[in-house]
Every structure is written in structure tokens, then in C-alpha cells.
Amino acid sequence: xEVIHYRELTDExxxxxxxxxxxxDEKIEAGDWMPDExxxxxxxxxxxxxxxEIMGALPEKEWVPKAPTIDRKLSIMAKVQDEMGHGxxxxxxxxxxxxxxxxxxxxxxxxxxxxxxxxxNVFHMPSPTWADAAIIAWLxxxxxxxxxxxxxxxxxxxxxxxxxxxxxxxxxxxKHGESLVLALASGTEKQKQMLQESLNRWWEPLLMFxxxxxxxxxxxxxxxxNMKYKIRFKTNEELRQEFLTKYVEKIQLLGLTIPDETICxxxxxxxxxxxxxxxxxxxxxxxxxxxxxxxxxxxxxxSYDESEWVREALSDYKNKxxxxxx
Amino acid sequence: xxxxxxxxxxxxxxxxxDGLSLxxxxxxxxxxxxxxxxxxxxxxxxxxPIKELWVVKRSDIRLMSQEEREGFKKLDNKAxxxxxxxxxxxxxxxxxxEKRETGGVNP
Ligand SMILES: [Fe+2]
Ligand SMILES: [Fe+2]
Numbered sequence: 001x002e003v004i005h006y007r008e009l010t011d012e013x014x015x016x017x018x019x020x021x022x023x024x025d026e027k028i029e030a031g032d033w034m035p036d037e038x039x040x041x042x043x044x045x046x047x048x049x050x051x052x053e054i055m056g057a058l059p060e061k062e063w064v065p066k067a068p069t070i071d072r073k074l075s076i077m078a079k080v081q082d083e084m085g086h087g088x089x090x091x092x093x094x095x096x097x098x099x100x101x102x103x104x105x106x107x108x109x110x111x112x113x114x115x116x117x118x119x120x121n122v123f124h125m126p127s128p129t130w131a132d133a134a135i136i137a138w139l140x141x142x143x144x145x146x147x148x149x150x151x152x153x154x155x156x157x158x159x160x161x162x163x164x165x166x167x168x169x170x171x172x173x174x175k176h177g178e179s180l181v182l183a184l185a186s187g188t189e190k191q192k193q194m195l196q197e198s199l200n201r202w203w204e205p206l207l208m209f210x211x212x213x214x215x216x217x218x219x220x221x222x223x224x225x226n227m228k229y230k231i232r233f234k235t236n237e238e239l240r241q242e243f244l245t246k247y248v249e250k251i252q253l254l255g256l257t258i259p260d261e262t263i264c265x266x267x268x269x270x271x272x273x274x275x276x277x278x279x280x281x282x283x284x285x286x287x288x289x290x291x292x293x294x295x296x297x298x299x300x301x302x303s304y305d306e307s308e309w310v311r312e313a314l315s316d317y318k319n320k321x322x323x324x325x326x
Numbered sequence: 327x328x329x330x331x332x333x334x335x336x337x338x339x340x341x342x343x344d345g346l347s348l349x350x351x352x353x354x355x356x357x358x359x360x361x362x363x364x365x366x367x368x369x370x371x372x373x374x375p376i377k378e379l380w381v382v383k384r385s386d387i388r389l390m391s392q393e394e395r396e397g398f399k400k401l402d403n404k405a406x407x408x409x410x411x412x413x414x415x416x417x418x419x420x421x422x423x424e425k426r427e428t429g430g431v432n433p
Contacts, residue, residue: 006393092354311332317358318357
């Protein structure tokens with residue numbers, strides 16, 4: 001193999017070399033040359049993944065003070081903290097990609113507050129009962145685990161390394177969710193009913209979670225670009241089918257009814273048939289017009305604004321004591 | 327208020343247990359070294375036990391460029407620095423063993 005002298009290469013040659021690395025399953029690192037399209041696709045994916053982790057902690061956070069026992073309180077608190085930690089890891093990855101464009105964390109947060117930075121549809125939804133905390137941890141995290149496991153082999157090195165850590169922690173989230181759901185499903189009639197009502201609320205958002213099957217449904221999709229660069233390896237529909245295969249039977253086993261009379265497995269086609277969610281509603285929700293979008297975004301903004309004095313103080317301290325810190 | 331230089335990038339390293347090397351964990355943003363240390367504990371070691379934790383300001387690390395990294399791949403023909411460069415030794419020993427068996431060497 002020859003030594004590559006980047007400065008001597010034309011843009012086409014750089015692109016060709018880059019694609020060769022992708023084909024050879026090499027990992028791309030933050031400082032490497034990459035086509036703009038690749039950088040933009042990564043920024044879009046990873047910053048909204050990071051925002052989803054941070055906003056995803058909020059529906060469950062509402063249940064931390066109201067958890068029914070001290071053990072449940074400890075585990076839901078640990079999960080909420082993990083999700084914030086995932087957000088930290090992912091924002092870090094996104095920041096290194098944004099650096100050459102002169103942007104930083106502050107810009108990402110401002111984009112989140114102005115709804116320019118989108119996050120998953122499920123985290124715009126209300127979580128009115130303890131059963132919602134259960135369904136979120138079991139099924140929303142279950143869905144996220146399928147997506148994140150698929151992304152583990154991603155061509156972007158830093159993202160893959162962050163995901164490895166995230167997936168380890170997610171396996172605890174899944175167990176925590178299973179434990180909550182099993183307790184309610186084997187509880188009183190009232191608890192069972194609460195669980196069923198929560199499933200009814202979450203079923204459509206769960207199907208939406210993976211995104212539309214084809215670009216027709218919402219007008220655009222970055223799936224193809226992401227597959228071309230081996231950022232991801234499965235389509236939205238493949239992931240949704242995996243989700244149904246993994247959970248439909250378990251849900252029914254618990255005595256719950258899936259709120260879709262048409263759902264069945266087509267043996268011939270070897271795929272699940274199901275009622276399509278309302279993709280117009282999906283688009284509306286992820287644009288920041290879901291039932292809890294404004295409340296949660298403003299909660300996040302308030303917390304940012306309220307901690308401004310801490311950043312001010314640390315910044316002053318730093319400027320005055322350049323020799324003492326860092 | 328000069329936010330551009332408020333946060334700095336730190337790389338986090340840790341040793342899981344005695345006898346193991348330090349391993350790179352991840353990076354984080356912090357306004358100073360002490361905060362970086364506190365955040366590293368909070369971010370990466372909420373459950374697993376560790377023996378040692380280091381944080382290093384990224385700008386203090388001499389990082390590699392892509393050219394350098396790809397150049398490293400070229401390191402080959404270094405067998406003479408490794409045991410595998412001496413794979414012919416058993417054959418040489420065999421020569422002496424055979425010689426003894428055929429009585430070439432005194433008992
Ligand atoms: Fe997470
Ligand atoms: Fe999770």
C-alpha cells in the first residue's frame with residue numbers, strides 16, 4: 001500500500017480513497033477527510049440521537065418522585081441518569097463533527113430549544129401513569145436497543161465506541177422495564193387495566209419510532225445516504241419487523257391486547273401485516289407539535305437558563321486563574 | 327462571556343483493575359481539570375468499579391493526522407523483531423537429533 005499524501009490529492013481522489021476505506025470496513029475518525037455529505041448525515045443522525053437521549057429522560061423523570069417503592073425509585077433514577085449520560089456521549093461525538101463548521105454545544109442546545117434539532121416522536125408524548133414508565137422502559141427502550149445494536153458496526157469510529165457503552169447500559173434498562181411490566185401484568189385488575197391503557201397509548205408511537213417505510217410517507221429520508229456510507233445497515237421497515245417479531249408474542253402472553261385488529265404474521269411473505277400509523281401525525285409530532293413538546297422543551301430551556309450563573313462563575317474563575325486550572 | 331473557550335475537551339483514561347493497562351474511555355467537555363475529573367466519574371463510572379482514573383486535556387496530547395495513521399499501516403517486514411521471524415529453529419534442532427540417532431554423535 002502506498003502512503004497517501006492528502007494535500008496532493010484532488011477532491012475526486014480523496015472521495016475515491018474515502019469510499020475505498022468504507023468498502024474495506026475501516027473506521028473513519030474525527031480528524032479524517034470525509035465528504036460533506038457524510039459529515040452532514042452524521043451530524044443530523046448523532047445530534048438528534050443525543051437530543052433524544054436527553055429529552056427521553058424527561059417522561060420517566062416525572063415518575064422519579066412518585067415511584068411506588070424505594071427499589072423502584074432507585075432503578076428508575078439510575079435509568080434516567082443513564083439516559084442523560086448517553087446524551088453527553090453523543091453530543092460529544094456531534095461536537096467534534098461540528099467543529100470545522102465553527103459550531104459547538106451551545107449551538108446544539110439552542111437548536112433544540114428552537115425546535116430545529118429534532119428528537120424522537122415518542123418523547124413528545126405524555127406519560128400519565130406508572131404503567132407508562134413501564135411501557136417506556138420495556139418497549140421504547142426495546143425499540144431503541146434494536147436500532148442501536150444495528151448501528152454498532154457503523155463506519156464512524158467515535159459513534160460506534162459511544163454506542164458500545166450505551167448498549168451495555170441499555171440491557172439494564174430493558175430488564176428494569178421487563179420487571180415493571182411483569183409486576184403490573186401479574187397485579188390487580190386495576191393494574192392490568194392501567195397497563196393495557198398505557199399500551200393503547202404507546203402502540204402507534206412505537207410503530208412510528210422506526211420512521212416511515214418509504215420516503216413517500218413524509219417526503220424525504222436520509223436512510224439511503226446512511227446505508228451508502230455504512231453509517232447504518234438496516235431500513236426502517238426491517239427494524240420495525242424485528243421489533244414486532246421480538247415483542248408481539250410476549251405482549252400477548254402477558255394477557256394484553258394489541259390495539260390493532262389487523263395485526264398478523266404473513267407466513268407466505270414472512271412479514272408482519274399491521275395497521276400503518278398516521279404518518280402525517282408523525283411529521284407533526286417530530287416537528288415539535290406533539291402533546292408534550294412545548295412543556296418538555298421549555299423545561300429543558302429553563303434548566304439551562306437557571307444554570308447560566310454556574311457557567312458564568314466558572315468562566316470568570318477560569319479567566320482569572322488561567323495558571324491554576326486546566 | 328467568551329463561551330468559545332469556556333469548555334475544553336478532555337480525554338478520559340481508566341484502569342479497571344490491578345494488572346491491567348490504562349484504557350481510553352471517551353472524551354468530555356469541562357471548564358477545568360477538576361470538573362473534568364468529577365464529570366468523568368459521573369459519566370463513565372456510575373456502576374463499574376475502577377482502580378484509577380486519569381483526565382488529560384486533549385490539546386496536551388500529540389494526536390496523529392490521517393496521513394500518519396494510514397502510514398502506520400505500512401509497517402511490515404518487521405519479522406526479525408518478533409519470535410515468528412525465527413520459525414526455522416525447530417528444523418535446525420531436528421538435524422542434530424537425527425544425527426545423534428544415527429550414531430553420528432557420541433552417546
Ligand atoms: Fe439511552
Ligand atoms: Fe435506555
